[in-house]
Amino acid sequence: MSYQFLTVERHGGVERVTLNRPDVRNAFNEAVIADLTAWAKAAHEDPTLRVVVFGGAGKVFSAGADAAWMAKMAGYSHDDNVQDARAAAAMFLAINTVPAIVIGRIHGAALGGGSGLAAVCDIVVAESDAIFGFTETKLGILPAMISPYVLPKIGASAARELFLTGMRFSAAKAKEIGLVHEVVSAAQLDEAVNRYVVEALSAAPTAVARAKALIPNVLGKAPADAMGITADAIAAQRVSPEGQEGLKAFLEKRTPSWTPAK
Numbered sequence: 001m002s003y004q005f006l007t008v009e010r011h012g013g014v015e016r017v018t019l020n021r022p023d024v025r026n027a028f029n030e031a032v033i034a035d036l037t038a039w040a041k042a043a044h045e046d047p048t049l050r051v052v053v054f055g056g057a058g059k060v061f062s063a064g065a066d067a068a069w070m071a072k073m074a075g076y077s078h079d080d081n082v083q084d085a086r087a088a089a090a091m092f093l094a095i096n097t098v099p100a101i102v103i104g105r106i107h108g109a110a111l112g113g114g115s116g117l118a119a120v121c122d123i124v125v126a127e128s129d130a131i132f133g134f135t136e137t138k139l140g141i142l143p144a145m146i147s148p149y150v151l152p153k154i155g156a157s158a159a160r161e162l163f164l165t166g167m168r169f170s171a172a173k174a175k176e177i178g179l180v181h182e183v184v185s186a187a188q189l190d191e192a193v194n195r196y197v198v199e200a201l202s203a204a205p206t207a208v209a210r211a212k213a214l215i216p217n218v219l220g221k222a223p224a225d226a227m228g229i230t231a232d233a234i235a236a237q238r239v240s241p242e243g244q245e246g247l248k249a250f251l252e253k254r255t256p257s258w259t260p261a262k
Contacts, residue, residue, distance in 0.1 A: 001042055003035040007057070012260065013050035013100075013205075014197055015043075022058025027066035028113045030084075033091045040094035050208070051200045052098065053193055054121060055105040056114075064112025064135060088113070089145040096120040096149055099209035101200040105193045106130050107186065111168070116146030118179060119153055122212065123200075125193050126171040127186045132179065134159075138166035152219065153178045202259050204242040 001008075009016045017039060019026035026032075043049055056062055076084065095102065095117070104110075104121035109131045118124050118132070126132075134143040134150065143150065143163050151159055158177040162169065174180040184192045200208075214233055218226045237243045242258070249256035 001038065003039065005032045006035045006039060008039065013048055013201065014053070015049055015051070015100075016053045016055065019054075019056045019062055021066075022056075024066055025060045025063035025109070026056040026058065026114070027063050027069075028088075029066040029069035030087070032066075033088055037087070037091045037094055040091065040098055043098045043100065044094070047205075049098075049100045050205055051197050052100050052102045053105055053197065054102065054117065056107065058108075060108030060114075061104075061106045061110045061130070062114030062117060063109055064114050065139075070139070085145060092116060092120055092145055092149060097213075099212065100205075101203070101208055101212075103193060103196050103200070105189065106132075106171070106180070107189060109133075111135050112143070113146065115179070116143070116150065118174075119146060119149040123196050124174075124180045125182045125184065125189065125196065126174060126180045127189045128171055128183050129186065130171040130174075131168050132171070132174045133166065133168035134162050135166045135168065137164060150179070152216075204246060204256065204258050206240060206242050207237055207246075210237055 005019065005021050007018045007020045009018075019032065021027060021032065043052065073081065073084065101123065102121045104118045104124040104126075106118055106124060106126040107130055108127075110118050110126075111131070111133045112135050115132050115134055134146070136143045147159075147163070154162070154177040161167075162177075171180055171183045175183050182192055182196075210233060214229070217229055221229075238247075245258075246256050
């Protein structure tokens with residue numbers, strides 16, 4: 001599949017997806033949203049996809065919304081705005097629920113929707129000089145479409161500070177609040193990302209997909225209320241081909257079949 005503003009490289013079960021509008025700092029517009037939505041739809045339908053690495057071409061990961069797009073939105077009616085917002089919301093939902101492990105490779109800056117894209121990644125690695133920000137209120141708007149994904153990661157207290165002020169913050173702060181998982185120097189960024197790719201490929205694909213789906217189903221539930229969900233989930237996985245293979249590999253002290261040969 002070809003895209004207007006994405007480059008996609010595939011090596012085995014690993015796909016590297018790069019936002020490719022470096023002239024405007026990989027800013028979002030309708031075309032980028034359409035590209036990412038189409039990519040996510042294809043990813044949902046690809047059982048061989050195991051790991052995704054999101055990156056950005058040029059000096060930054062993504063600077064948020066495109067200025068020309070925002071200028072056009074200034075003339076939108078309420079209904080036009082609802083339609084536009086729903087398209088963005090659908091994009092974030094589609095990426096968030098990709099069954100594979102999604103890794104964010106953040107350099108330079110991830111602002112507005114760029115920080116939102118980081119929030120729908122399962123694992124985020126950032127260079128130490130990267131800057132983050134939910135900067136929408138600085139522009140008189142809201143971080144609305146990204147909020148369902150940001151809030152479970154950073155919590156209400158950090159959201160009150162960062163959503164309301166729109167302040168920019170460091171990679172270290174992003175790690176402190178749970179938006180980022182590892183902070184490294186620019187020289188170590190690819191090494192750290194690749195280390196996570198190797199770890200991801202050692203996990204069973206259907207177990208990954210089911211574990212990813214389990215998190216939102218259990219989050220916020222009391223243990224007693226989650227008991228039926230969790231018991232059914234583990235029982236289904238134990239009797240699955242992967243569950244059986246994993247148990248046999250453990251007992252036979254060998255590498256399971258889903259782990260690539262070194």
